[in-house]
Amino acid sequence: MTERRSLTILFADVSGSTRLFETRGDEVARRLIGNVLNALGDVAARHGGRVIKTIGDEIMCTFPGPLHGLLSATDMQRRIKTDPEFVRDNLAIRIGLHHGEALVENGDVFGDAVNTAARMADKSLARRDQIVTTASTVNGITQTTGLRTRSLGQVRVLGKQAPIEIVDVIWQDDVANVTTVQRVMQNVDAAERCRLQLRYKSLVFEVDEGMSFSIGRDPASSLVVETEWVSRNHALIEWKRGYFMLADRSTNGTWLKIGDDDDLLVHRDEVHLRRSGTMNFGQAHRIDDADLVYFNCAEA
Incomplete structure (x- = not known):
C-alpha cells in the first residue's frame, strides 16, 4: 500500500571512506563504518526517527518533522566527534536533510523530497562535519533555541526548475567565532569579509x-x-x-x-x-x- 506523508528525510555519509579502506584494510574499514552507521541509527531512534536503509557508507532516516531531524543531525555530529573509537580513526560524517511530501511504500520512501534530501548530502554541497538542509526546512521552526544556520545561497537540484536556497546548520558547541542574530532561529551572517x-x-x-x-x-x-x-x-x-x-x-x-x-x-x-x-x-x-x-x- 502506498501512502503519502509529510516527512523529514535525512541522509548521512561517512566521509573519506575510500581512504579508510586503503589504510585500514577491508575488514577493519567495514567494521568501523558499520559501527558509525549503528551509532547514527541509535541517535535517530532517540529523536523519533526511523532507519529506512543503509547503503555502503550511507544511512537514510525519516522523521515526523523538521525539528526532530535537525536535532538528530546535530546529535549525530556530536556523537561521531566525541566517541573515542571514531576520533581515533579520524572518522567524520556529512549530513543532508529536507522536509516535504514523500511516498511511503513497503517500508521504503520515494519522491521529490527524498531526491532533494539526497542532494543536500552530496559531497558537492556538504563537507565532512557539516549539516546542509533547505531553507524551507528550517523556516517553519519557531520554538527552538540554540539552532543556528548560515545561508549557503541557491543551488540547482535535479528535477527542480528553479534554484532552491540551502543553509548550513551550525552544530558545534564552540561558536565563539560565529556571528548570530538574536532570533528564535538564529541566523549566521555568512557575508563577513x-x-x-x-x-x-x-x-x-x-x-x-x-x-x-x-x-x-x-x-x-x-x-x-x-x-x-x-x-x-x-x-x-x-x-x-x-x-x-x-x-x-x-x-x-x-x-x-x-x-x-x-x-x-x-x-x-x-x-x-x-x-x-x-x-x-x-x-x-x-x-x-x-x-x-x-x-x-x-x-x-
Missing part, C-alpha cells in the same frame, strides 16, 4: 571580495597553467552570496580536494571554496603533481 590565498609553484595570489580570478592556458588569465589537459578558459573564482565560488568551464573538469575529503570532480558546475585544500585542473590529484594549486580561505 573574507580573503582567499592561492599558491601555484612559486606564485602567491591574494583574492579579495569583488575580484574575479581566472585560470587557464589563455595568456590573459589571472593564473596561467600551461598543460595540454587544461582549457584556455578553464575556471573562474568569484565572490558570490558570501562565499568564494569556483566555476568550472573546461573540457576535462577541475578536481578539488578540501582537507581530508575525497577528490571532488567539478565539471561545468560551481562549488564553494571552504577552509583549505588543493585544486588540480584537467586531471585527478597525484602525489607527485607539480601543477597543484593550493588554496586557503580565511576571514580578513
